[in-house]
Amino acid sequence: MQQKTSEKVVVRIPPSPTGFFHIGRARMALFNYLFAKKHGGEIVFRLEDTDKERSKKEFEEDIIESLKWLGISYDQGPFRQSERGEIYKKYIQKMLDNGTAYVSHETEGENKEVIRFKNPNKTVTFSDEIRGEISFDTTELKDFVVARNIDDPLYHLTVVIDDHESGITHVIRGEDHISNTPRQILLQEAIGANRPVYAHLPMILAPDRSKMSARHGAVSVREYRAMGYLPHAFNNYLALLGWNPGTEQEIFTMEELIEQFDLKKIQKGGAIFDQKKLDWVNKEHIKLLPEAEQKKLLLKSIENEPYMTGEPELDVEKICWRYINQGETIRHLEKVKELLKEEWTIYKREIMAYSEQEGRGNVLWPVRYALTGAEASPDPFIMLEFLGKEKSLKRIEKAIMALKNAK
């Protein structure tokens, strides 16, 4: 049965702690979050750790931390499937009793006996919010295994039971689950669960259009976090990967994302992750920050530059701007040196006035270059501020000496 739209929306974020939280899962969590918030719904956070071999506490912590960093909160959980054995057992017993599952004697495999689903062998048709109607003939699924034994259920069964128990109304997940859907629907029918609304999102692809993996560079959220991206910018970019509101807006706050989000506007094809565009989105978000915050970020981004960690090496040729001669450059630097003796608000204004008069580049370039010895760096005033008066004066003096010696 399809859920009534008047019902309260309940979605789930169900990662399995078998690896670091990666960008694909982050985007899936984001879309669930946006959808739930948009409709005033609830979010259930569930850790799918039935694979005892591969599930690790370390990964569980990484998932929780990553969600927190992204600002994706949840209303219930985290639940761990490993702690819900009694619930699953009850359902398996029920299935065994009503004949929708049976104990099967195996000739191959690890166990002599497993629990199989009694497949009614029919065609299952479900409606996907993004792709429309999808049909499968489930005969090829055979009587698939649903549990190793009554205490050891497998993925598809636990998913269906948990979704049912949590009253999940919308399953928003990756495209890789499309072919899992019919067997889960069969299981829902066997345990008497409602059918949620399905929405299968396209995948994030590597630059060669293959599946994203560690081979293709950073894939875990923790790595992007370490690289210094703003969480809101990261969410913004992830949201844009496969979705857009149909307008030309590209930079969104979380609130705007929630406000404008719509499952119907999600793309059907996979999308390549483009770090250059992420950089741009991040930059745009930085511009929205208060000036003090921007300076802090800028300072952090250059903390390892040679001119911050040590003394800059000056190339005498590069001190002068374009065709301005050395004598004139010395004169400009001497003037700036003198102006620098004033207080910050004063000298900034004075130097600016002086360079407007003498030609900005003629004055500002030598100053910036003297301070950093680099062709690319933040502007001279920012550098003056970061370096402090004493260090700045020393470096300008050094540049003047270098010019005089070169004469």
Added chain:
RNA sequence: GGCCCUAUCGUCUAUCGGUUAGGACACAAGCUUUUCAAGCUUGGAAGCCGGGUUCGACUCCCGGUAGGGUCACCA
């Protein structure tokens, strides 16, 4: 291979039968030099192929091709 999904600039995308096919990132050129976590101007760049339907298809239908997903006692 079977089944399923998908297909517009290099990338992310708009278009929902009639547009010079729009925007953004990236790229190129130029300007600017408080410029490299700026800004401005300009430029090149796309409907996978073949059939239909229609007065008219990027848009609807069918076929092909390509890519992706999935076929576990993993999740």
